[in-house]
Amino acid sequence: MAEIRECVLVDGVRTPNGRAHKEKGWLRNQRPDELLSVVYEELFKRNPEVKPDDVEAVFCGSANQTGMQNDVARFAWLASGLPVNVPTNGIGQQCPSGMAAIEHAARAIMADEGDVYIASGVEDMMNVSMGMGMDFPPRLGNYWNPAELPMGANAEKMSEVLGITREDQELVAYHSHLRAKAARDAGKYADEIVPVMGIDDEGNETLIDKDQWIREDPSLEQMAGMRPAFKPEGIVTAATSSPLTVGACAALLMSRDKADELGMSYHVRYAGGVMHGYDPTMMGLSAYEAAKKLLERKGMNASDVDVFEVHEAFSVVTLACVRNLGIAENAPFDNVNLWGGALALGHPLGQSGARLPITLNNIMKNEVPDAKFGMTMMCGGFGNGNATLWEKVG
Ligand SMILES: CC(C)(COP(=O)(O)OP(=O)(O)OC[C@H]1O[C@@H](n2cnc3c(N)ncnc32)[C@H](O)[C@@H]1OP(=O)(O)O)[C@@H](O)C(=O)NCCC(=O)NCCS
Numbered sequence: 492m493a494e495i496r497e498c499v500l501v502d503g504v505r506t507p508n509g510r511a512h513k514e515k516g517w518l519r520n521q522r523p524d525e526l527l528s529v530v531y532e533e534l535f536k537r538n539p540e541v542k543p544d545d546v547e548a549v550f551c552g553s554a555n556q557t558g559m560q561n562d563v564a565r566f567a568w569l570a571s572g573l574p575v576n577v578p579t580n581g582i583g584q585q586c587p588s589g590m591a592a593i594e595h596a597a598r599a600i601m602a603d604e605g606d607v608y609i610a611s612g613v614e615d616m617m618n619v620s621m622g623m624g625m626d627f628p629p630r631l632g633n634y635w636n637p638a639e640l641p642m643g644a645n646a647e648k649m650s651e652v653l654g655i656t657r658e659d660q661e662l663v664a665y666h667s668h669l670r671a672k673a674a675r676d677a678g679k680y681a682d683e684i685v686p687v688m689g690i691d692d693e694g695n696e697t698l699i700d701k702d703q704w705i706r707e708d709p710s711l712e713q714m715a716g717m718r719p720a721f722k723p724e725g726i727v728t729a730a731t732s733s734p735l736t737v738g739a740c741a742a743l744l745m746s747r748d749k750a751d752e753l754g755m756s757y758h759v760r761y762a763g764g765v766m767h768g769y770d771p772t773m774m775g776l777s778a779y780e781a782a783k784k785l786l787e788r789k790g791m792n793a794s795d796v797d798v799f800e801v802h803e804a805f806s807v808v809t810l811a812c813v814r815n816l817g818i819a820e821n822a823p824f825d826n827v828n829l830w831g832g833a834l835a836l837g838h839p840l841g842q843s844g845a846r847l848p849i850t851l852n853n854i855m856k857n858e859v860p861d862a863k864f865g866m867t868m869m870c871g872g873f874g875n876g877n878a879t880l881w882e883k884v885g
Contacts, residue, residue, distance in 0.1 A: 497747035498600040499757040499884065503849030504533045504685050505740030508702040508837035511616035517689040517703045518737045520696070523559050523615035526687065526739035527551070527567035533685045534609065534743050540753040541743065547605025549579040550595045552588025552612040553841030554872070556581055560619045560841075564611065585872035586804065587766070588612065589740070590844030590879060596744045597761035597879075606749035611741035612845035621735070621840070639772040642872055643721030643732065646805040649775050650726055653811050657726035659821055660806035661714045664730045664834045666823040667803055668709035671831025675701055679830055682853050683740075683846075704734050704837040731806040736837030740846045747884075758856045758885035759865065763789060769874040775808030777876025778868040779815045785866070785878045793818055796826075796880075797862035798854055800847040802869045803832030812868060829854055844869045848879060855883060 506526045509518030518526070535543055551564030564579035582588045582595065589612025596608035627637055639648060649655065674680055680701070689699035719725035720732055750757055765785040769777035778801065786793060793816040803809045813819045813827055830850060833843055847867035855862045865881045 495601050496603055498597040498744055498761040499747050499750050500759050500761070500848060500852050500881070501743045501745050501750055501755050501757050502534060502538055503683055503740065503742040503852060504530050504537065505683050505842070505846055505849065506530060506687050506738050507684050507699050508704060508736050508738040508839060509689060509699065510703045511735035511737050513617060516617055516737060517691065517699045518687065519617060520690055521687065521737065522618060523613045523739065524563050524567040524570060526615070527563060527611060527613045528571040529685055529687055530611065530739050530741040531568060531573065531609065532571055534741055538743060538755070540755060541607060543573045543577065545607045546577045547599070547608055549577060549609040549611065550582055550592035551579060552582045552584065552592040552844055553614055554583070554585045554588055555619050555621065555623055555840070556583050557624045558619045559615065560613070563613055584875050586840050587844045587869040587871040587875055587877040588841045590847065590867065590869045590877040591766065592845055593742060593744070593848050594764040594877065594879060597764065600744060600746045606746045608744045609741055610744055610845055611739065612842040613739035614839035614841045615737045616735040616839060617737055635771055640873065642804070643727060645772060645774050646727045646732065646807050647721055647725045649773055649807045649811055652773065655807050655810050659810060660727070660731040661711055663803070663806035663809055663822040664714060665709050665711050667828065667831045667834040668706045670829065671702070671705045671835035672707065674830035675705060679857065683849055702836050704736065705835045727805060727807065731834070733804050733833040733838035736839045738837065738839035738842045740842050740849060742845060742849050756885065758883060759852050759881040760884045762864070762880040762882040764877065764879040767876050769876060771874040774872055774874045775804060775811055775870045777874050778802060778808070778870035778878065779812040781876040781878035782816060782866060782868045785880055789880065796864045796866045798829065798851065798859050798865045799827045800851045800867045801827050802843060802847065803828065803834040804838065804870055806834060808870055829858055844877065848881065851881060855881070
């Protein structure tokens with residue numbers, strides 16, 4: 492029986508995130524398979540030591556595996572002329588599907604099933620809209636109120652049950668935009684974004700190299716005047732919800748031995764991951780439950796983790812998670828989402844879970860190089876949440 496091996500995160504790239512909008516989206520000329528092809532090809536360009544044939548398997552998360560996203564990883568891989576012998580595996584677990592892709596790759600490496608894996612995620616919420624083709628089982632109604640299952644209804648219920656105010660939610664969104672803009676302007680995302688051809692605000696074809704949803708001048712006053720998005724008397728607005736988005740990402744994970752043999756550089760190793768199921772009408776807390784379980788298993792406290800990426804599905808989700816973990820009470824958070832989050836960057840459902848470890852790695856490398864542990868936390872529609880732990884080794 493082989494020993495459990497170490498898995499390191501060698502590289503990660505993503506497309507810019509575009510608005511999922513047929514007239515206004517910068518990436519409205521793209522398809523999800525094309526975006527995925529871009530990030531797969533880019534990984535090999537950036538890491539010429541790794542040959543496509545070396546890849547044991549490709550995992551890919553997407554929330555809605557239908558239409559252009561049906562077996563999208565296989566089609567993107569083949570459409571890039573990449574080797575047919577490398578298998579791809581689509582993972583469907585709503586928003587955390589990209590994080591599950593990372594976990595699957597890491598576990599396979601640690602179990603000595605292979606040395607080199609790609610974990611990826613993609614969602615094009617313009618071409619494959621959220622919930623397209625979804626059909627709830629009728630018997631679900633025996634246990635859960637179907638009216639409470641949609642994401643917006645979850646966010647409203649969490650706000651009410653947990654007593655999280657609109658003002659506190661708007662602060663989260665405000666700081667997310669400020670941080671995302673600051674990080675973008677300082678070139679901090681340049682390491683992970685691969686520019687792709689898109690269409691600018693004037694309708695010209697151009698190379699897009701930044702995320703579309705980041706607001707240049709976020710305003711608390713403006714947010715306070717926005718109408719509720721999900722119910723007339725609600726408090727969750729478009730500002731405190733992650734927007735409908737298009738984007739793809741891919742990460743290169745390797746056994747530490749193989750990475751050393753090829754002379755690759757790396758900064759973090761995978762230190763563990765957990766999936767946890769939770770109430771589908773309060774799905775945002777699934778990320779907290781997963782993190783709690785992971786910390787318990789590791790014999791750690793939240794205070795032992797230096798830096799977090801907590802998914803911003805909705806402001807209320809992030810706030811509930813950081814408050815429950817005892818990390819912070821209100822935004823801006825000292826050690827959470829230092830370069831902004833999905834409220835500003837956008838949230839292509841299956842992409843975000845794989846993006847968080849990529850961004851966390853860059854933050855641990857470039858922003859807080861003394862950080863020993865980093866954690867990513869991702870909630871998921873209908874209550875599946877994930878968390879992963881990363882430890883500095885570089
Ligand atoms: C909230 C939601 C319904 C809003 O959708 P929408 O009505 O199409 O609204 P948009 O996102 O296009 O935004 C509406 C307007 O508000 C503006 N807006 C958004 N955030 C803003 C902010 N922080 N400040 C000011 N204006 C803002 C937008 O720019 C847009 O105006 P524009 O078209 O002039 O640019 C949609 O984004 C949504 O469903 N989000 C949640 C997605 C989800 O559930 N994901 C999974 C999570 S688990």
